[in-house]
Amino acid sequence: MKKLLILFLFGSSLAYGQRNFTIEETVYGPRQFAPQSLVLPQWLPQTDAFSTLDASYQKLTLRDAQSSWQSRDIATIEDISTALQSVLNSNESVKLSYFPLDYSWADKDHIAFAYEADSWKYTIRYAVKTKQAQILTKSPADGAQATSTTDYSKVAYLVDNNIEISSKEGKRTIVTQDSLAGIVNGSDYTHRQEFGISKGMWWSPDNEKLLYYRKDESMVSNYPLIQWDKRVAATKDIRYPMAGMKSEEVTLRVYDSKTSSHITLQTGEPKEQYLTICTWDPSSKYIYVGILNREQNHLKVNKYDATDGHFIQTLFEEKSESWVEPLHALTFLPNKPDQFLYQTDKDGFNQLYLYDVSGKLLRSLGYEDVIVEDVQGFSSDGKKVIYTGITNKGLDRQLFEVAIATGKTQQLTNKSGTHRASLSANGNYVLDQFSNLNTANNVDVYAVKGGKPLEIIRATNPFEGKISLPKIEAVSLVSADGQTPLNGRIIYPANFDGTKKYPVMVYLYGGSHAQLVQNKWLYGAGYFDLYMAQQGYIVFTMDNRGSDARGRDFTRITHRQLGQAEMADQLKGIDFLKSKSFVDQSRMGIFGWSFGGFMTTSFMVQHPGIFQTAVAGGPVIDWKYYEVMYGERYMDTPQENPEGYQKAGLLDKAKQLAGNLLIIHGAQDPVVVQQHSMEFIEACIKAGKQVDYFLYPTHEHNVMGKDRIHMYDKIAKYFDLHLKK
Template sequence: MRKLLLLFLFTGMAATAQQNLTLKQATSGQYQEFAPKSLVSPLWRKDTKAITYLSDNYASLMQRSEAGNWEETTLVTKTELATALKSKFPDETFVMQIFPYNYQWKDKSTLQLEVSGKNKMYLVLFDADKKEVKSAVAISADAKNQVLSPDGTTVAWLNDNNIMLSGKVEKTVTNDTDKGIVNGSDYTHRQEFGINKGMWWSPDSGNLLYYRKDETMVANYPLVQWDARIAETKNIKYPMAGMKSEEVTLVAYDIASGNKITLKTEGPAEQFLTCVTWSPDSKFVFVGVLNREQNHLKMNKYDAATGNFVKTLFEEKATTYVEPLHDLTFVPGHNDQFLYRTEKNGFEQLYLYNTDGKQLKSLGYLDVVVQDLLGFDANAKNAFYIGTADNGLERQLYRVELSSGKTIPLTTANGTHNAIVSTDGTLVLDSYNSTTTPNKVAITDLKSKKLTEILNAENPYKGKTVLPKMELVTVTSADGKTPLNGRLIYPANFDAGKKYPVMVYVYGGPHAQLVTNEWLGGASLFDYYMAQQGYVVFTLDNRGSDARGRDFEHVVHRNLGVNEMADQMKGVDFLKSKSFVDAERIGVYGWSFGGFMATSLMLDHSDVFKVGVAGGPVCDWKYYEVMYGERYMDTPQENPEGYAGNSLIGKAAKLKGRLLMIHGAQDPVVVQQNSMEFIQACIAAGKQVDYFLYPTHEHNVRGKDRVHLNQKIAEYFDTYLKK
């Protein structure tokens, strides 16, 4: 009787619990309520066979070790860390709601952490075994871009546009009062070319290298601030395509003497300085010097003490563009050898060079595109990396022998592998997911092949909601030969005898991939929400998108949108071949480059697309910035036909369907002028268009307001496409 009652209660609860997603769940649930269980911030302890990660409640740092048979134990709690800090700083109040998730292992026992006090931030070195604070450097709570020196004694940080040093050395490195002079910022060259930092300590901690960006000559661009009684203007520096750009130099600051040496990166003032790397002996700096045209890269070597140019190691040229994205990686124990990543031979792969500029070995493997270089084994005989497989759909772990170039795939299960390798190269922690697997985590011994399962996540939607069917599909591109990856999500309660409206979700531009063999197929929960509302939801990664190699992407050069649209229309042909697709009710939605694509499709193929939503769209590439825009389009002066051909403003008169354009009024990436000029062109052409502005948001709508955004998009499709 009890079993029957429990069965009744269980089935009854399941029947009532499995509802469609709410808009709030569709917006944030993918990363919260419905996130598959995983390890948070996993890292191998250096020079050990132990893995660490945060506990489920984020209150402790957990450990599993080979010596402990991989059983979970608590290594350090946030309380123990707070107690140790309090003993060193008795007058400070530490704000520690969770154990610091961005910890690093400096050595096998020392953790590097950032901890917030009441009015200061502390960069801490903590002995995890002894539960003691080894050292801590206090900096301003408002500090930005803080970087701890390799010896752990001094922190370089930004106070607005100037560099400060705190700790063993207390100095003001720069003191520029003109806000147009920006020192040490990672927002140099608008963070293109893989730039994610603006300051580099030398390995011996004796020098600090930093970007000095002069943007005084760049035009001011006004962003209207609406919260004042009388609206005010906030000016940003925005170098538009074909106009004056910033001028950047690299400066080496000697910590002991205070002397500053500017590297003699001779050439035009508006070139780009990339791939910035110290030599292991701290004597030289390597810099990738890229011309503004972005078709000629020189990998140069400079003397850090004098700033003098030493030599050009090698050069890269292209008829389209060269795009350096990664610093050099020196081979441990070999100060004269480094790995360089480039797509010069068709796919971004690894090459072994010496510091004389000689290529020692090509380490590429088939058509694999390197996604993440993980490191080396104990003797630096092999390197490990995550790379693509199955036409970019998958991510697999590979090992390559540096001397021979022999490459071995270390993972084989179809899907997406996110692996980290122990410092001796003998153990792998592999987090794996696919369209059918939420998440599996296991430790593999590469010598014995023994696998120890750590976690096997359950389907987080089970008993809560039923997600519509999703399948990965292949469409042949407009060139008649290239296979394209697509994703088709069927409507809820699918009936093959019915006809359904379609929402095409599109991005289509470089450095983005929407379709992958991972959980949910790479889709957002909003896509599944729309399918639950009765739509076919379709996405296609056209030529020009990421993870398929140089030639696949470079078809966009000087003609953004042309080949991308041609491929998207092949996707439409695929949709029309399905008996359940209502060819008279096809809509399109995209943001940023996707907003440009959505509007382009609404204009160039107005007989096909009846409804469109375009967020933050580039409407004329002459209004976009130098670094990204000129890479793909050249300048308006060099390519007037290309700029005219893909201008949405010039095509406004072709609009037939219902178009909703959305923009953030504070957008510093795709400035609002784009959509305003398009709206004005629609007015002049007598075309009706819907427009919505988010007054306080930048390039995307984030936080709680994103629910509002998704509601607006869903209601727009329901109003004009679903009926």
């Protein structure tokens, strides 16, 4: 449920002039009170220099070892605007409010960025020294999901559900012309963006062939979303494959721009399978695809001929009694085109494995129980891999490099906390932005081979003298099975008095691919958490088994029985709260969104009496109404696992509801469709149970923008109404 909403130890005494957050600052505060930091830092290729934007996003600055890391301006928004105007069509007016935030270094002298004008979208190459701009690609303004060849000779994009290509010379080629409703080409919204899917088109390394998804969802049920902004309300239909029902059928096709021909990869039967981790071979002759069965417990990494699409071989397979979840495409070594890196948690933790193109495992590059979170790239000589790894039972992020030939691993950062660190292109220096429970943000640069770190930034507490912040305290608990440590935090009300009793708000999520507690500034707490503590609540959060960043076994415990281990662990957190003399057990509330809404509602009907008040946002009520890709991974189908669906389902348990429950839903929610909450409301009516309900007519799964302030205000007032004396 990666699409689902996730809301965001230090003490502070009340000083003269300090105040609490306003309700508006629960939404705008993260930007307003952000600790000082480097903005979008990037190392330049082949150098020991890095660039950043200034705090106002108007200038590009540079620091390098030769100048002792002193900052100097190298480009301004005015420079970019002037250069753009000189190369764009005279009818296109340049409108830049900020320096391009997507800038990247094409080489040590040029940056590249995207620019959208009135009629066209451009990829621009800008020479920092000469202040000259060059148009690399041009596509229509209504073209979506544009992707360019590496030499910028062509750009592919979507017009509605079809693909077009524009050449550097301006020639437009129509690649697909499907008009049947339900046929979608080239979209990144394939398999509902599960399995790490973020692209729907991939150019070959030789820049001649385009691999793309062709999704046939014409057999998937239409699901109506009511549009309320019409004189007579209208229906917008989306394709929504519910668990156990017919799913989409996806193929992979290759378009050859030289011959204007198409071929289809022979990925075989059954048609309802998932095609993932699509990767071109460096030679452009072959394509590698992860073939995952609908049951999601058997993955084959297959090799196909890019010329005629025929199957060549299965390189290796991965099976599981629970699920296999491929999330990362293969990464070929820059200096060994017959070897690649593959990421999997098959041995307990997501780590790197080195294979050759025959499918032979050459070695594991994993290190202890470190979880690979982000592969940053290779050293300049291609002999090492640099990555960010998760350590300290999910709390910390550290920088590592591993020698590909031997697997020898070096940890490049060490202090406990969250390091947003990167290695210079030459491999000589580390740029490290660091925070933890007590540190807002420290930025240092230092030599890998030793030497004293050079301080770039020592961020002060951005709330000091402005906002009266409550105390945040780290909590360590043990899971319900008595074996697994769990991470939590407790936020105390301002001017906390241990002799008094306080109402409680438990904020939780609990589902896969989410982690609420991390050792960084504010310990992962969101501004609404802080706001509620300032209003006099004890605010408690804990990551149960099933949540992210703790390894395979921590997550897989939920298989076929969502809500069981998660609830058992959260009950341990509740026991912890009840053991505190300052907790008023008669005034306990709980709040969660999406999977957290499912957990919140579950508590109110399966453990009635613990919480007097609850707010469930976008809650899953019955997993048979959830979509195939996410739902069946964890629960299998309703036909295969009727007992699991019955235990997790909440409709037949509505009669057990006790306390005050507010359900909030977005009327346009395409993730947890409104049917969940409507069915629960109906079940409550039948059971004679009162429940409060609020709908945001124009919002999808997350309530965003100014309306989010309204939502937080409603939630806060609901808790105050029922829990404040």
